[in-house]
Amino acid sequence: MTQTDERLRHEPGLARIIGTIEEIGSLPTIPVVAQRAMAIARDEHSSMREIANVIAQDHALASAVLKVVNSAYYGLRQKVGTLPLALTILGVREIMDLVLGIAIISAFPHAPGDELFSRGALWRASAQCAYAAKKLAHGIGLGRLGSEAFLGGLVRDIGLIVLDFYVHDEFTAVLRAARDEGLTALQAEARHLGTTHASVGAWLAEKWAFPAPLVRAIAFHHAPAETPWDPPLTALVYLAGLIFRLYEQNITEQQAAAILEADETWRRLMASGPPVRTPEVVPLLQAVGNEISAAPIIMSA
Amino acid sequence: MSEADTPSSGRLAIVVDTPCDERSAWQDGLRAAGWEVTCCDSAGQALDHLGRAAPDVLVAEIDLRPVGALELLPLLKARWPHIRTICTARTHALAHVLECLRGGAADYLRRPLEPADLVAAAAEARRTTPDDEAIHIEMGEMGWIELRMPSSERSMKRLDKFFRLLYEPEVSPDALEEISLCFTEVVKNAIEWGHRFDISKRILVSHMLFQDEIVFKITDTGEGFDIGTVLEHPEEPIAIQAQRAAAAKRPGGLGITMVKGLMDAVIYNNTGNMIVMSKKIYDAD
Numbered sequence: 001m002t003q004t005d006e007r008l009r010h011e012p013g014l015a016r017i018i019g020t021i022e023e024i025g026s027l028p029t030i031p032v033v034a035q036r037a038m039a040i041a042r043d044e045h046s047s048m049r050e051i052a053n054v055i056a057q058d059h060a061l062a063s064a065v066l067k068v069v070n071s072a073y074y075g076l077r078q079k080v081g082t083l084p085l086a087l088t089i090l091g092v093r094e095i096m097d098l099v100l101g102i103a104i105i106s107a108f109p110h111a112p113g114d115e116l117f118s119r120g121a122l123w124r125a126s127a128q129c130a131y132a133a134k135k136l137a138h139g140i141g142l143g144r145l146g147s148e149a150f151l152g153g154l155v156r157d158i159g160l161i162v163l164d165f166y167v168h169d170e171f172t173a174v175l176r177a178a179r180d181e182g183l184t185a186l187q188a189e190a191r192h193l194g195t196t197h198a199s200v201g202a203w204l205a206e207k208w209a210f211p212a213p214l215v216r217a218i219a220f221h222h223a224p225a226e227t228p229w230d231p232p233l234t235a236l237v238y239l240a241g242l243i244f245r246l247y248e249q250n251i252t253e254q255q256a257a258a259i260l261e262a263d264e265t266w267r268r269l270m271a272s273g274p275p276v277r278t279p280e281v282v283p284l285l286q287a288v289g290n291e292i293s294a295a296p297i298i299m300s301a
Numbered sequence: 302m303s304e305a306d307t308p309s310s311g312r313l314a315i316v317v318d319t320p321c322d323e324r325s326a327w328q329d330g331l332r333a334a335g336w337e338v339t340c341c342d343s344a345g346q347a348l349d350h351l352g353r354a355a356p357d358v359l360v361a362e363i364d365l366r367p368v369g370a371l372e373l374l375p376l377l378k379a380r381w382p383h384i385r386t387i388c389t390a391r392t393h394a395l396a397h398v399l400e401c402l403r404g405g406a407a408d409y410l411r412r413p414l415e416p417a418d419l420v421a422a423a424a425e426a427r428r429t430t431p432d433d434e435a436i437h438i439e440m441g442e443m444g445w446i447e448l449r450m451p452s453s454e455r456s457m458k459r460l461d462k463f464f465r466l467l468y469e470p471e472v473s474p475d476a477l478e479e480i481s482l483c484f485t486e487v488v489k490n491a492i493e494w495g496h497r498f499d500i501s502k503r504i505l506v507s508h509m510l511f512q513d514e515i516v517f518k519i520t521d522t523g524e525g526f527d528i529g530t531v532l533e534h535p536e537e538p539i540a541i542q543a544q545r546a547a548a549a550k551r552p553g554g555l556g557i558t559m560v561k562g563l564m565d566a567v568i569y570n571n572t573g574n575m576i577v578m579s580k581k582i583y584d585a586d
Contacts, residue, residue, distance in 0.1 A: 049445055052511060077568070077569055077570065078569075089568075
């Protein structure tokens, strides 16, 4: 049973939203380059030169890669003007992460935002979460999940983009209700749509044939305790989101550390044993905070 | 201790290859240089021998069937990590060079091979420590390599040799020499300034061959070297030396000036512990 099958049983609005999207009939397809990157990531015998050639032939993607490499995040003293230099600086893992991220973001057209919702602002926050999730993974001994955490951080809220894109008026009304009724967006979605962006995002991730752990991370990124499977990735994505929210608030690192250490998902993850290792929380939060503040804007050119 | 000072007794080599005149010549050459030599006709015979006596150096032919040097490398690494392995190749193949590097071979030698060259390679291999060989390849395919190497000059020389072997078919001899000069210069800086000769530290080396361009990225984990001052004023090396002397710093930066002159692009980060350099490559003709 897929995540969507499971949620259809409990969320009456999900079938209606999916029906509306399918009726419109133009579900974005994940770009070929992203499919190729995912295939290469899964197959150690695939050729990185092949993906380099694919990037070189996609001018928008190549420009986006150059833009990211030239961002403050990489701290270079000269401007990088050629793709071979950029790809070498990034390295294999970051190239894969970026190609996927840029491809996913470019699947949805840009749109002007308003005071309630801005796709650009969401993608910016998502990129910050992505870098935070990767840093967090490395900081607690889950470096092997770094790329998955990055992607999870980036797409955890993709359901919001889908709602804004396909049921824009209804979505705007939900956000307005959230503001007027003092609810979180998630509570307002559940009350007024009968489903949530987490479920809609998980449905799209299944459509795009994302790996099951990533689908679960999207589905449960607001409620990791509800998933009985694969807690590390779901927990990483949830915790990156929590640290991002703490980072946005004007509190001290010691206060943030106290909140993090009291969090049930953090405690469960720390208690899970090797390879997870319990870090010094304040330095970890500083390192993740640095990633959040320096994270480059991932955007298709 | 120099090689001349190294006692010749106790140096044991096993040569694994089918009997032939070349193998006999190697055996004679090694013995004349003070090595005790055992020849084995097959990998199986060599493994039997390894159960009884562990050599310093094992010389194994890649093309040996059914089991050759490449198949032996993982087993040697797991069970006899102190043995240095030299792979010989009757048939030169770039993929084999990469496999030798990945498998931890101390050297890769093309045949026909003069006994004196094998003796020199065996002596060098014997000086190599497991630390020197601990090159961890994170990504390894033709034209795209990412690895971590120990912070030692011996590792650097070994890696430089493998890079030369890998790219000599595609890069002119002059360009290859220049690239090698620059690679070793930058790695030496990382060893000396980045890691202060601490062999336990690791240098990250990324390398990419892309269409007509060869690119290297070398990163150390140290505090960085002020390459910016040098690279941004390459026309003033003498003045920079005077400035360094006035600041009680040792002479430095000339190698980086050379790198800037020989490569087409040199990029470095703000902290000075990462340098990326590229060069257009041309056919030898």
